[in-house]
Amino acid sequence: xxxxxxxxxxxxxxxxxxxxxxxxxxxxxxxxxxxxxxxxxxxxxxxxxxxxxxxxxxxxxxxxxxxxxxxxxxxxxxxxxxxxxxxxxxxxxxxxxxxxxxxxxxxxxxxxxxxxxxxxxxxxxxxxxxxxxxxxxxxxxxxxxxxxxxxxxxxxxxxxxxxxxxxxxxxxxxxxxxxxxxxxxxxxxxxxxxxxxxxxxxxxxxxxxxxxxxxxxxxxxxxxxxxxxxxxxxxxxxxxxxxxxxxxxxxxxxxxxxxxxxxxxxxxxxxxxxxxxxxxxxxxxxxxxxxxxxxxxxxxxxxxxxxxxxxxxxxxxxxxxxxxxxxxxxxxxxxxxxxxxxxxxxxxxxxxxxxxxxxxxxxxxxxxxxxxxxxxxxxxxxxxxxxxxxxxxxxxxxxxxxxxxxxxxxxxxxxxxxxxxxxxxxxxxxxxxxxxxxxxxxxxxxxxxxxxxxxxxxxxxxxxxxxxxxxxxxxxxxxxxxxxxxxxxxxxxxxxxxxxxxxxxxxxxxxxxxxxxxxxxxxxxxxxxxxxxxxxxxxxxxxxxxxxxxxxxxxxxxxxxxxxxxxxxxxxxxxxxxxxxxxxxxxxxxxxxxxxxxxxxxxxxxxxxxxxxxxxxxxxxxxxxxxxxxxxxxxxxxxxxxxxxxxxxxxxxxxxxxxxxxxxxxxxxxxxxxxxxxxxxxxxxxxxxxxxxxxxxxxxxxxxxxxxxxxxxxxxxxxxxxxxxxxxxxxxxxx
Amino acid sequence: xxxxxxxxxxxxxxxxxxxxxxxxxxxxxxxxxxxxxxxxxxxxxxxxxxxxxxxxxxxxxxxxxxxxxxxxxxxxxxxxxxxxxxxxxxxxxxxxxx
Numbered sequence: 001x002x003x004x005x006x007x008x009x010x011x012x013x014x015x016x017x018x019x020x021x022x023x024x025x026x027x028x029x030x031x032x033x034x035x036x037x038x039x040x041x042x043x044x045x046x047x048x049x050x051x052x053x054x055x056x057x058x059x060x061x062x063x064x065x066x067x068x069x070x071x072x073x074x075x076x077x078x079x080x081x082x083x084x085x086x087x088x089x090x091x092x093x094x095x096x097x098x099x100x101x102x103x104x105x106x107x108x109x110x111x112x113x114x115x116x117x118x119x120x121x122x123x124x125x126x127x128x129x130x131x132x133x134x135x136x137x138x139x140x141x142x143x144x145x146x147x148x149x150x151x152x153x154x155x156x157x158x159x160x161x162x163x164x165x166x167x168x169x170x171x172x173x174x175x176x177x178x179x180x181x182x183x184x185x186x187x188x189x190x191x192x193x194x195x196x197x198x199x200x201x202x203x204x205x206x207x208x209x210x211x212x213x214x215x216x217x218x219x220x221x222x223x224x225x226x227x228x229x230x231x232x233x234x235x236x237x238x239x240x241x242x243x244x245x246x247x248x249x250x251x252x253x254x255x256x257x258x259x260x261x262x263x264x265x266x267x268x269x270x271x272x273x274x275x276x277x278x279x280x281x282x283x284x285x286x287x288x289x290x291x292x293x294x295x296x297x298x299x300x301x302x303x304x305x306x307x308x309x310x311x312x313x314x315x316x317x318x319x320x321x322x323x324x325x326x327x328x329x330x331x332x333x334x335x336x337x338x339x340x341x342x343x344x345x346x347x348x349x350x351x352x353x354x355x356x357x358x359x360x361x362x363x364x365x366x367x368x369x370x371x372x373x374x375x376x377x378x379x380x381x382x383x384x385x386x387x388x389x390x391x392x393x394x395x396x397x398x399x400x401x402x403x404x405x406x407x408x409x410x411x412x413x414x415x416x417x418x419x420x421x422x423x424x425x426x427x428x429x430x431x432x433x434x435x436x437x438x439x440x441x442x443x444x445x446x447x448x449x450x451x452x453x454x455x456x457x458x459x460x461x462x463x464x465x466x467x468x469x470x471x472x473x474x475x476x477x478x479x480x481x482x483x484x485x486x487x488x489x490x491x492x493x494x495x496x497x498x499x500x501x502x503x504x505x506x507x508x509x510x511x512x513x514x515x516x517x518x519x520x521x522x523x524x525x526x527x528x529x530x531x532x533x534x535x536x537x538x539x540x541x542x543x544x545x546x547x548x549x550x551x552x553x554x555x556x557x558x559x560x561x562x563x564x565x566x567x568x569x570x571x572x573x574x575x576x577x578x579x580x581x582x583x584x585x586x587x588x589x590x591x592x593x594x595x596x597x598x599x600x601x602x603x604x605x606x607x608x609x610x611x612x613x614x615x616x617x618x619x620x621x622x623x624x625x626x627x628x629x630x631x632x633x634x635x636x637x638x639x640x641x642x643x644x645x646x647x648x649x650x651x652x653x654x655x656x657x658x659x660x661x662x663x664x665x666x667x668x669x670x671x672x673x674x675x676x677x678x679x680x681x682x683x684x685x686x687x688x689x690x691x692x693x694x695x696x697x698x699x700x701x702x703x704x705x706x707x708x709x710x711x712x713x714x715x716x717x718x719x720x721x722x723x724x725x726x727x728x729x730x731x732x733x734x735x
Numbered sequence: 736x737x738x739x740x741x742x743x744x745x746x747x748x749x750x751x752x753x754x755x756x757x758x759x760x761x762x763x764x765x766x767x768x769x770x771x772x773x774x775x776x777x778x779x780x781x782x783x784x785x786x787x788x789x790x791x792x793x794x795x796x797x798x799x800x801x802x803x804x805x806x807x808x809x810x811x812x813x814x815x816x817x818x819x820x821x822x823x824x825x826x827x828x829x830x831x832x833x
Contacts, residue, residue: 042799042822049819083823173780178747184780188814202815207784210757210792215750215785222815 010062014115017058019345021107024051026410028100032093033412039088048096049078055103059110066119066127067106073131074099077138086137094420095137097413099130165253166198167228167235170263172221177245184220187242194238195228348439351399358389358396362676363697365389370700390676400440404482404491405433407442411453411480418457425464425474426457431481437489441581444561445491448554452493452577453478455551460497460575470572472496485580488563488605494576500569502526509535527567531555562693564710590677590696592704593655593668596643599704600668601677601696602655606709608663610671612653619654625665632656634665635716637707641691659710666712677706691715736801737765741772745782745808757789767799769824775808783811790820 028051035044052075059067074096080086105123119127169191173184191197203221207213228235232252239248251259365386372378408430419426456478464474478495502523509515509529521529529535533552558565563581582588590601611627619625619634626632634654637643654665679694686692691712692705737760742749760768770789775782786802793800802821804812812818 042801046822053819079819083818178781183747185783185811185815186779192814197814200814200816202783202787202817204784204787204817204820207787207791209795210754210761210785210788213754213785213788215754215781215788216747218780218784220780220784 014062017062018107018111021055021058022104024055025100025104025107027051029097029413030409032097032100033416035088036090036093036416039093040084042082045078045082045088049075049082052078052103055107059107062110062115064106064110064115066124067103067110070099070106070127070131071103073134074103077134080138092137095130095133097417099134102126102130165228167226167253168251168255168260168263169224169226170222170247170249170251171224172203172247173218173242174245174247175217175219177218177242178216180245182242182245184218184222184246187238187246188222188224190238191224191226194230194235195226197224198227199223199225346399351396351439354396355400358393361389362393366675366698367700393676397438398436400438401436402439402442403434403436404442404489405430405435407446407449408433408480408482410446411449414450414453415457415478418454419476422457423463424457424461424476426461426476426478429477429479429481431479432483435482435484435489437482437581441489441561444557445563445579445581448557448565448579449480449491449493451551451554452579453480456493456495456497456575456577460495460499462498466498470498489581491579491581492576493579494574496574499571499573499575500527500530500567501571505529527569530567531565562708588677588679588706590675590704590706591655592672592675592698593637593653593666594670594672595638595641595668598638598641598643599672599698599702600637601675601704601706602657602666602709603677603706604674606657606659608656608658610653610655611665612651612671616652616654616667619665620652620667625654627656627665630663632663632665633716634667635713636667637712638667638669640712640716657709657713659713662713664713664716666709675704677704679706736767736769737763738769738771741770741775743774744777745772745775745785746777746779747781750781750785754785754788757785757792761792761796761798764796765798767801768793770800770802772808773803773805775805778808778811783815783817787817787820 028048031044031048031051035041035048038044052071056068056071056075059071077086077096081088086092105126106119109117109119109123171184171187173182177184188197188200201223203223204219206221207219213219226235232250235250239246242248249263251263365382369379369382369386372382411430412428415426415428461476461478462470462472467474467476476495476497479492481492481494483490506515506521506526506529509526509532510517510519512535514529514532514535515521531551531554535551555565558579558581561581563579566578566580567575568578569575589604591604591607593600593602615625615627620636623634624631625634652667652669653671654667655671656663656665675696675698677696680696682689682692682694691708693708693711694706696704696706698704739753739756739760741753745753757768757770770786772786790800790802792798800822801824803824809823812821812823
């Protein structure tokens, strides 16, 4: 293998490491939170230990010394916890959460600045600070070093080695060694008597389960480091009797890395495990190990089924895969149980590329349908093709759908920490965590949601004393929920706090000049004021929320996702924030209309019906029609958007749309029919044109603008936003 | 929790019999299994291997397994650095009440 292959393999493995480490840290966080309710649960404690151990092990493979150093100490403490020598309590839980965060920081630094980069002083002093805090919990340093012969403990690797010399001994006993009267343990105990065993590792991967075990056969192997002054001859003498029943490999002190690499390669099953052991005891340099492991990794890809890094990590996890599997199965109860082993990872970029291609396919398909006119057989074919393309579209879009539960789960930690710091008792409830929506939306909704949650904790919820005084239970309830509702997803942050003080909001808005001094807005309108730029009711600005940049930014972010936020609040009872988002950002079903010289697409989900005929002319004059006895306001789209009307306006039509529960009619020049609309975002220059949410390319190659009906109607009703600048006056676009 | 008491000598001579005891205990699908090794004085490679196999079996069956180790057993476990394979229970030292 040539060098580029190694570095490429390493680079790839590194990416996987970052992803897995991040996930593992998230999992640890959840486990730590679960431990608050069950501080002695051995499964949880074991799972914590395994996670940190795996992170340490893999970080070691990539030579990330700061991570290895830090996680080693955390691991030591977790091992003590697991064995019951230290007990879990609230403050230790908080400290471990901080440690998790810190490992996250270290991982992030390694990803951003490179593996070899120096730690910023602030970070390394944070490491020291946390480590000394951890020391308090470790009962007795000397005791613990003896007890936890940590497989990776580096402390003792070099001590005392220089005077005597450290041999590496690799033993693999044959199956029938017991029958020949050879006890592997006796050999190890004897070796111990020749010097100091600075490291011993039991290779028990081949030990079968009890049911399959032939207890009289031997399946054990050992990797040992022996610091001793005896000569090679004497050492070899120790194996004289077992030579026939055991594969013995001796690597003398100060051996060249090649000897170790050869050892790794000679034991393909144990290679990664072996690598970790050797690295940990400084027997081999990281660089050389990378080389050896990359070779092994590539070979396993070439030869047999590809071996994901995760699997390699499990192997180096010093627990048998069966143990890990069982533990995982226990942890991820419920629906994830079914998903195991049926799930694999795809890079988001690949998926995005696929969606883009499908989008193009949809466009070409529409073009083909146009060209098939007049050719019935081709029409049939294109129709069939159209159906298939639509299915492909739906399927590929569903690939991007992820449950929102994961994002919700992150809030457990936030809620816990903030509630603690504010001295409030908060119970977080999560509903509808398995509701799926576009991954992109999930990512982008995180920040606004975070703000809402922080806001609720800081301003909305009361302290236990305040609640008792108000006759409410001490514990506050904060609920995050998600559900599907006709083509959109509704995310709610609701709490049972003090509610919004409408009088105060109004007074403040008047003081800030957001509302006219003599205005009498409705309750809903007052509530909506908190989304206005520059509005903040908190009397004191805290570091939790209330920097005055809050809610208007939340609204902007939600609207960027073509979503909407609304608020309901009852004084003394609580507040509900509701975010309504489209399921996907990539494709919508649109309805094409012509207005003057422009073709516009109206999202189909907004359209109720279309009417044409005499009523239209009447509407043009009066701006209102009576439909089935109900008056309906009418909007001339061309006029509102400032599109020049074309001379050939024969018979115009009205499209009746519904937005935010409000029906209205849009006058258009011509109805063109349904169209699968691939949304192409507008450039930055056009982003200020509110009623246009994007553009799409038609089969004919024409560009159609997609109308944001909610925004259009809001503008026309004279809502909070200024009317849009006309489309064809370029000077207004920069305004 | 079902308890399997390990004999004083956990060696090649006894492993076969203990393996059957353990399997019997596990086959009744108890909520958990305690391997009581508090009396173990003498342990060899075959004995350790049996414990490792029991650990794997329990994990496969999703059965919580706790090993109570005597000092002799614990020192062997430490020597081989296999403490992380088990949930080790340490008997609470008897507070002398006399």
